[in-house]
Amino acid sequence: MSSEPQRLLIQGGRVLDPASGLDGAFDILVEGQRIAAVDKPGQFTGVGDVQVLSAKGLLVTPGLVDIHVHLREPGQEWKETVLTGSRAAVAGGFTTVCCMPNTKPVNDAASVTEFILEQAERANLCRVHPIGAITLGLKGESLAPYLELAEAGCVAFSDDGRPVTNSAIMRKALEYNFLTGAVLTVHEEDLQLSEGFSMNESARSVKLGLKGMPDAAENVMIARDIELARLTGGRVHFCHVSTARGVTLIRRAKEDGIPVTAEVLPHNFTLDDSAVEGFDTQAKMSMPLRSPEDVAAMAKALQEGVIDCIASDHAPHEADSKNVEFDKASFGILGLQTTLPLTLAKVRSGEFTLMRAIEALTVAPAKCLNLSAGTLAKGALADITFIDLERSITLEPKHIRSKSKNTPFYGWELQGLAAKTMVGGRLVFDSEEAGE
C-alpha cells in the first residue's frame, strides 16, 4: 500500500462551482478522495508525480445530487435495483442520490436502511443515501423510529407517494424530528380531492374523460404544511411542486421566514398536460403534468430560487405496468438520465442561467437535505461531473441504463450530457468507454 494518496490533476476544463461562485478556466487537483486545490491553469506545474485527466471542452461541475429517486430495492427488483439505478445515476451525471422509502418492505427500520446501504456499497458507483419513512409502513398512522433510522444512515424522512393525511401526526413528526435534525420531504396531495385521478384536472381531462387532480389538491396540503412548519419550526421540503399557486404559497412562506424548501421535476418545467393526448401512459405521473401556465411558473420559480432545486423523481416501472388502460397504468417516469439535458435545454432557451441550473442540481439540493455535497471547495469529496454541453443524442431505449425503460422522451433530441462522472476521485462513468 502506498503511503502517498493518489494525485490527479483535472486540466483544461471550464470549472463551474455555484457553491463558491467560481466560473472559468481552472484546474483541479484531487488527492485521494478529496479535492486538494482549485487554481488557475498552470498553477499546478511542478506539483510532482501526478496523473492528468483532460477536461478540455468540458464543463466541470460538482457531482450532481438527486434527492428524490426510487431504486425499488428491496421488493421490486424487476423494476430497478440499487445497482441498476446507480448505473443510471452516474450515466446521468449524478454522484449522490437519495432513495425514497416506498420499498417492500418499507424503509421504516434500520435493517432495511442497512440493506440498501450494503447494496449501494456492492454497486460501488454513486453515493446512495436512503430516506426513511415518516410513518410506519407509510400508513400515516404512527411515527417511524427516526433516531434508529438516522443512526442507520437515513438522511431525511418521507412518505413519498402518499401524503401524511392526518395533520396531528404531521405535526408530531415535525416536532419529534428535532431529535435528528433531518428534514421531512413531503408529497402533497389531498387524497379526497385527487381520488381516482389519472391526470391534471383541466378542460383537457374533461375532454379526454380522465379523472383529474385539481391543482388545489396539491396546494391545500402545501398550505397546511407551511402552517405546520410555522407552528413547529420543523423543516419541510416540498417534493415535486407542480403548480403556480404552490409556488405562490412557498414564496410567501419563505418571505415570512418559515423553514421550507422545494424541488421541481424536469418534466414539470418541460411538459404540460397536452402530452396526455392520445392516452400515452408515459405521460402519467403523480404529480401530474399541469397546465402550460404552471409549466412556465415552475421554470420561473426555479430561476428565481423560490423553488430551491431540481430532482428527478426517477420512478422505474416495467413496460407491462404501462401497457394498460390509462387509468390502470402506473404513475411515474425515469429521470436520472434525462434530468441534466432537460435542465440544460432551459439554459439554452434562456429560462435558466447556467450557474443557476448547475446550482439547482448540486449545492442547492444538498442544502435542502443538509448533505455535505455539491461543491468543489478545497477539502470537499472529489465528486465531480464532466458535462459535454454540445453532445446530443436522440433518446432511444438502448441509451437507458435503468432496468425499466419508461420515459416519454424517446425520440427527443437531448443535448448536454455527462461525459465523465467521478465519485471520490474515482471515475465511475466515462461516455467514451461506454461507447456513446
Next chain:
Amino acid sequence: MTDSESKQQRDRSDWTKVLDADQIRRSVTRIAHEILEKNRGAKSLAIVGIRTRGDYLARRICRQIEEIDGQKVPMGVVDITLYRDDIAQSDEQPLVRGTDLPFNVDRHAIVLVDDVLFTGRTVRAALDAIIDFGRPLSVQLAVLCDRGHRELPIRADYVGKSIPTSRKELVEVCLEERDGEDGVYVAPTTTIAGKKR
C-alpha cells in the same frame, strides 16, 4: 364512387361515337314498344333502373310506355352497392345511394334497365337486391348497349344496340340528365384510371 361523377369534362378526341342522341332516342322508343308487345300491354309492369344511368333510361322508357299505351307504369330504382361481389376487393367503399321500389314487388313483372351489359355481374347483384324485396312475377332485362364478354349466364331481353368490343376497350354512356348530352362512345383502351367498362 366510381360511376357517380359526370362525364362532361372528359376529352374524347380519340374516341368513337357509336350512338348519337337521335339513335339513343330511337332505341329507347323501340325498347318501349318491344316491352309492351312482349308483355301484352303495361298491366302489372314495373320498370326498375339500376343506378346511376339505368335510372335515367328507366325513366325515359316509362315515359315512352305512357305515351304509347296511355298507362302510368310504376318505376323504381335499385342501388346494387350492397350486393356487389367485389366490395371486399376494393380499398375504398363506393357510396351507398339507396334502393327505392315504391310498388308491391310480388305483383309485378319487373323490367330491369341498365345502360351497358358487360360481364353480367351488375345484373346479378340487381336480381339479388330485387328478390330481397319480394317475389316478382318475372324479371326481364333491358339495356341500351350490349358489349359482350359475359361472365355469368345472363342475357338481355331488350337491347338498344349490340356493340362488338374488345375486353380492354371502354364503353361510355352519356345521358343528357347527368352528363349534359346523349351519346355512347367506345374508347380504345382502359387508360382512364378507375374507369373500366
Next chain:
Amino acid sequence: MSMIGRHLLGINGLTREQVEYLLTTAEQFVEVSTRNVKKVPTLRGKTVINLFLEASTRTRSSFEIAGKRMSADVVNVSGSSSSTTKGETLIDTALTLESMDPDVVVIRHASSGAAHLIAKHLTRASVINAGDGLHEHPSQALLDALTMRQAFGTIEGLTVTIVGDVLRSRVARSNIHLLRLFGCSVRVVAPPTLAKKAEFEALGCQVFYHMPEALEGADVVMSLRMKHEYLKDLFVPNLDEYSRKYIVSEPMLARYAPNCKVLAPGPIIRGTEITSEVADGPRSLISRQVTNGVAVRMALLYVLGARRSDAARERDEEIEPLGLEAEASS
C-alpha cells in the same frame, strides 16, 4: 383505406365532411331495416367481434343486429373490464382475438382511452369505439345527429341543450364534438358540480345551472341519464332534489322551448330525468334514435369492415392476374 381511416375511435378528430359522409351512408341503411328481408349480403364472410368489457345491452345488441343485417358473422365477447381478472391484459385479449382474424373489433370498456390502446396494438382489424370510460361514444353521437337531421333537415345551426350529468357522460362529449362541427349552439345544463363551467366552455358549450335560460329557444333537448351508481360520488344531494330542478317536463318545454324535439340516449329513468309525458309524447324522438342506431352501425361496419382485408391484399398481390384483368362489375 376508407374515407374515415381504419378505426373510429371518437368524433373528436373527424372533419365535418367525414361526419356528413357517415350520416349520408347511414341514411341509406335506414331503408334496409324496413324491408321484409332485413339483410344485405355486403359483409358476407366478414367477422365482427363485439368486445364488450362493460355492461351494455342496448349498444351491444344494436351492433349485433347491424352486423347481422350486413351478413357479417358477429361474435360477442363480454365480461367486465376487471374480468381481465384472469390476469390477462386488455392488449393480450385484443391480440388473442385478432389472431382469429376478425375484420372489425367493436369495443366497449370502462377505461377512457381503451379503444385507442387496442387500436395501437391491432395490426389488421378495424376498431370501433362503442364507448370508452367517460371519453367518447361516437356511434351514439352519429345516431343522435342522424335523428336530428331527419327531424330538422339539417343539423347546421341548431340549438341543442344537453341536460344532466354531462361530466360523467361520454355521450355528451361525443355529441358536443359533433354538434360543434356543424356550428350548432350547444348548451349544457346541470348542477354546478357537474356542469363545470371553464371545462365545458373550452369544449365550445355554453354552461347553465338553471333550466329556463338553458331551454329558451332550444331546437333539441337531450336528456342524459343520472346514474344511480354515481350517487355515492355526492355530486347531488339526492335524485329527488335533482329532479325537482332538472327533470325534462312538458310544462317546462311548452313554456321555454315550445317547438323542441327531445332525445335521450337511454336507458331513461322516468320521473327522474324525464317525465313519461315527454318521453312518450310527440316531441320524443327516442324510439327513432334506436332505429337509427342500427342504421348508423351498419354504415360504420360497411365503411370500416367492407374493405379488402390485409391478408387478402397480400394474397392478391402475390397471384398474377390470369390473362385479362378481371372486370369488377357492369
